[in-house]
Amino acid sequence: MSKFLKFTASIVLLGAAWATNANAQDADAGEKVFHKCAACHAVGEGAKNKVGPELNEIFGRVAGSLEDFKYSKAMTKAGEEGLVWDHDSLTEYLAKPRDYVKGTKMAFTGLKKDDEIANVIAYLATFSESAEQAAAEPESAPAAAAVETASTAEPAVNAADAVIPEHGVHHLGREALPEEIAAWDIDVRPDGVGLPVGSGTVADGGVLYDENCAVCHGVFGEGEGRWPVLSGGFDTLTADRPVKTIGSYWPFASTIFDYVHRAMPFGNARSLSADQTYAITAYLLYLNDIVTEEDFELSNETFSEISLPNKENFYPDDRLEEPNFATNVEPCMENCGDGPAEIVMRARILDVTPDGDEENGAGGID
Amino acid sequence: MSKQPQKDKNFVPSRRSFLQGGLTAAGGAAVAAIGGGAALAAGTPDPAITELKDWNQYSGPGVDAAPYGVPSPFEAHVVRRDVPWLTADPISSINFTPLHELDGIITPNGLCFERHHSGVAEVDPAEHRLMINGLVDKPLVFTMQDLMRFPRENRVYFLECAANSGMEWRGAQLNGCQFTHGMLHNVMYTGVRLRTLLEEAGVKPAGKWILAEGADASGMGRSIPIEKALDDCLVAFKMNGEALRPEQGYPVRLCVPGWEGNMWVKWLRRIEVGDKPWQLREETSKYTDLMPDGRARRFTWAMDVKSVITNPSPQAPITHGRGHTIITGVAWSGHGKIKRVDVSIDGGRNWQHARIDGPSLSRSLHRFYYEFNWDGSPLYLQSRAIDEQGYVQPTKDALRAARGDNSIYHNNGIQTWYLKSNGEAENVEVS
Numbered sequence: 063m064s065k066f067l068k069f070t071a072s073i074v075l076l077g078a079a080w081a082t083n084a085n086a087q088d089a090d091a092g093e094k095v096f097h098k099c100a101a102c103h104a105v106g107e108g109a110k111n112k113v114g115p116e117l118n119e120i121f122g123r124v125a126g127s128l129e130d131f132k133y134s135k136a137m138t139k140a141g142e143e144g145l146v147w148d149h150d151s152l153t154e155y156l157a158k159p160r161d162y163v164k165g166t167k168m169a170f171t172g173l174k175k176d177d178e179i180a181n182v183i184a185y186l187a188t189f190s191e192s193a194e195q196a197a198a199e200p201e202s203a204p205a206a207a208a209v210e211t212a213s214t215a216e217p218a219v220n221a222a223d224a225v226i227p228e229h230g231v232h233h234l235g236r237e238a239l240p241e242e243i244a245a246w247d248i249d250v251r252p253d254g255v256g257l258p259v260g261s262g263t264v265a266d267g268g269v270l271y272d273e274n275c276a277v278c279h280g281v282f283g284e285g286e287g288r289w290p291v292l293s294g295g296f297d298t299l300t301a302d303r304p305v306k307t308i309g310s311y312w313p314f315a316s317t318i319f320d321y322v323h324r325a326m327p328f329g330n331a332r333s334l335s336a337d338q339t340y341a342i343t344a345y346l347l348y349l350n351d352i353v354t355e356e357d358f359e360l361s362n363e364t365f366s367e368i369s370l371p372n373k374e375n376f377y378p379d380d381r382l383e384e385p386n387f388a389t390n391v392e393p394c395m396e397n398c399g400d401g402p403a404e405i406v407m408r409a410r411i412l413d414v415t416p417d418g419d420e421e422n423g424a425g426g427i428d
Numbered sequence: 429m430s431k432q433p434q435k436d437k438n439f440v441p442s443r444r445s446f447l448q449g450g451l452t453a454a455g456g457a458a459v460a461a462i463g464g465g466a467a468l469a470a471g472t473p474d475p476a477i478t479e480l481k482d483w484n485q486y487s488g489p490g491v492d493a494a495p496y497g498v499p500s501p502f503e504a505h506v507v508r509r510d511v512p513w514l515t516a517d518p519i520s521s522i523n524f525t526p527l528h529e530l531d532g533i534i535t536p537n538g539l540c541f542e543r544h545h546s547g548v549a550e551v552d553p554a555e556h557r558l559m560i561n562g563l564v565d566k567p568l569v570f571t572m573q574d575l576m577r578f579p580r581e582n583r584v585y586f587l588e589c590a591a592n593s594g595m596e597w598r599g600a601q602l603n604g605c606q607f608t609h610g611m612l613h614n615v616m617y618t619g620v621r622l623r624t625l626l627e628e629a630g631v632k633p634a635g636k637w638i639l640a641e642g643a644d645a646s647g648m649g650r651s652i653p654i655e656k657a658l659d660d661c662l663v664a665f666k667m668n669g670e671a672l673r674p675e676q677g678y679p680v681r682l683c684v685p686g687w688e689g690n691m692w693v694k695w696l697r698r699i700e701v702g703d704k705p706w707q708l709r710e711e712t713s714k715y716t717d718l719m720p721d722g723r724a725r726r727f728t729w730a731m732d733v734k735s736v737i738t739n740p741s742p743q744a745p746i747t748h749g750r751g752h753t754i755i756t757g758v759a760w761s762g763h764g765k766i767k768r769v770d771v772s773i774d775g776g777r778n779w780q781h782a783r784i785d786g787p788s789l790s791r792s793l794h795r796f797y798y799e800f801n802w803d804g805s806p807l808y809l810q811s812r813a814i815d816e817q818g819y820v821q822p823t824k825d826a827l828r829a830a831r832g833d834n835s836i837y838h839n840n841g842i843q844t845w846y847l848k849s850n851g852e853a854e855n856v857e858v859s
Contacts, residue, residue: 235568251707311724325645329546375724381728386820386830387819393814399776403859
């Protein structure tokens with residue numbers, strides 16, 4: 063055991079990441095990789111179908127064969143033609159889903175690193191009885207030990223040798239390098255500050271959108287199920303049930319670029335290039351009738367031409383002017399109101415948890 | 429044998445299980461439901477006293493049994509709960525603090541409600557950095573160890589999601605204060621003033637706003653005016669004495685005292701100083717308040733004065749029948765301390781002062797009590813808080829008159845529970 067510890071501790075000290083070893087199929091590491099899938103898939107006890115099918119007992123499953131899940135034609139066909147999920151087929155599918163099953167509706171570009179693929183498969187194997195045991199076991203123990211020792215294995219520094227920076231009051235931290243700032247500072251403002259150089263057309267954006275976004279947001283941005291609606295809703299802001307979308311509500315086009323670039327597609331954020339983001343933004347503007355030509359090209363140069371229709375309808379917080387914010391009023395303490403209190407409204411939902419009545423639920427948390 | 433922990437989830441607001449729990453019987457005589465023991469005929473010796481229990485006789489687990497302690501199995505029903513139909517997916521969703529199970533002012537770490545937009549980021553503190561860039565003399569990068577070398581402070585603050593009670597704009601809907609008011613927690617944070625970090629980098633005179641950004645896959649970002657950033661914002665790494673919980677932003681989060689929870693960016697990795705707000709998705713598409721004329725308020729940051737009775741409430745009925753009774757609840761305001769809480773048992777016709785007990789701190793929960801002799805008749809229970817600025821918690825009707833039904837956020841209206849003569853409570857609105 064002590065030999066083990068020394069071994070893993072030295073790995074930590076050298077900064078060599080255990081997980082880069084292509085042979086190490088580590089179910090624990092795979093659990094983390096699975097975060098990339100979890101937006102669409104559930105696995106484990108009680109797992110249900112989500113955007114994608116549940117993945118229990120995936121080893122030995124004929125592709126596209128769960129009865130209560132609506133697969134693409136392509137996936138069903140692949141199963142009929144004999145595709146069965148095992149270590150090899152999963153490896154190929156997860157590397158390039160759309161190359162391996164042409165026409166699959168799994169809106170996922172694929173895992174780039176071999177060890178991520180190996181680890182996530184090892185993780186899935188722990189929920190598959192028929193999976194070869196070999197896949198999961200041997201390497202996980204040392205990896206866990208590495209985690210435990212990491213916090214105690216700090217290299218000692220001679221206190222007098224520490225370099226004290228000159229900046230600031232407490233002389234703590236260090237200067238951020240331009241490359242580091244560039245890596246993180248991706249925000250974009252309405253005045254165009256922060257837009258990267260690049261471009262993309264409505265037509266390109268349509269293709270990207272169908273591949274990466276339509277599963278959740280719908281082919282026309284209408285939103286599948288309860289996933290967010292991205293288009294339409296014009297003239298509904300004073301209606302009983304307003305539909306707030308990019309076209310009907312959002313004040314600035316820069317927000318579309320910024321948000322898609324930083325947070326979408328859900329479960330695989332920061333995977334779109336600047337050009338792809340321009341193209342998808344152009345397409346979202348098109349879906350909202352803000353641009354009308356399919357060959358319209360959005361770029362850092364044409365961006366300032368775009369203005370969203372609801373822009374002028376936002377104003378600063380003025381709550382303090384409401385009558386109920388008066389501060390010098392002593393509230394009524396006795397015989398307030400007309401006659402005794404009577405019920406005018408009751409909770410419409412009595413059993414909200416665990417099996418609430420979905421149909422009656424109204425409002426949202428946004 | 430000792431009694432098993434309750435298996436049924438009797439404490440969720442299910443009318444069926446509630447009635448099956450025996451409240452219809454014996455008009456409010458003692459009921460076995462809440463740690464009370466079964467009703468006994470007068471003169472019968474209580475087996476809780478006369479019988480030898482396992483725990484009287486046999487030794488329990490040793491000090492090595494639970495290196496990190498957990499609550500008693502008899503408290504297994506005290507958990508955060510969610511409402512699945514609210515959102516498309518639990519990865520971008522919310523759960524609620526069980527306010528009706530708590531007392532005092534501090535929310536235990538494991539019960540603080542969760543809201544995240546791309547799941548709980550699992551961040552390795554050794555690989556976490558906080559960057560300050562933009563309009564500063566010197567852009568800086570801090571490790572967690574660097575952060576912990578700055579002067580620290582300890583502060584208790586409430587965090588309330590701006591959408592707390594947001595489902596109730598159109599009328600009473602959810603039966604339980606966990607669901608109507610549970611996007612709320614109150615925690616003692618340990619951290620470094622954001623001001624101290626900004627001074628380390630040196631804010632340029634043109635710097636009027638900051639952008640706070642998270643390291644999670646939603647890249648959560650909010651613009652905050654520099655005055656607030658230099659006032660009381662805290663960059664916190666401990667909650668209630670221990671490291672932040674992953675779902676609360678481990679290893680480091682921003683606290684923006686008194687302002688809406690969405691701004692308290694978790695997994696904080698970057699502060700940018702700029703001359704204008706960024707208008708990101710969470711301050712345009714979301715967290716803007718739609719008014720009846722179709723226009724919308726933006727930058728509605730402060731959380732207004734508010735209170736709620738936590739017991740009795742739909743998930744916490746009165747099971748002891750008439751007699752001496754305690755009404756309790758919490759009050760808070762983003763504008764400072766709570767000056768006073770009034771309680772009404774007749775739907776707002778007459779009010780009495782409640783008693784505030786425990787620390788009274790600015791922008792923190794306050795605990796109030798109102799003790800009275802319940803005669804067993806039906807009541808309409810309400811609480812109304814007044815803060816140190818003199819703002820009075822409004823009625824829901826007053827809010828609707830000013831804002832309509834569609835503003836989602838900032839519903840701080842007075843809550844009514846209808847207490848029935850069987851001790852059951854229901855979420856209602858009264859004239």
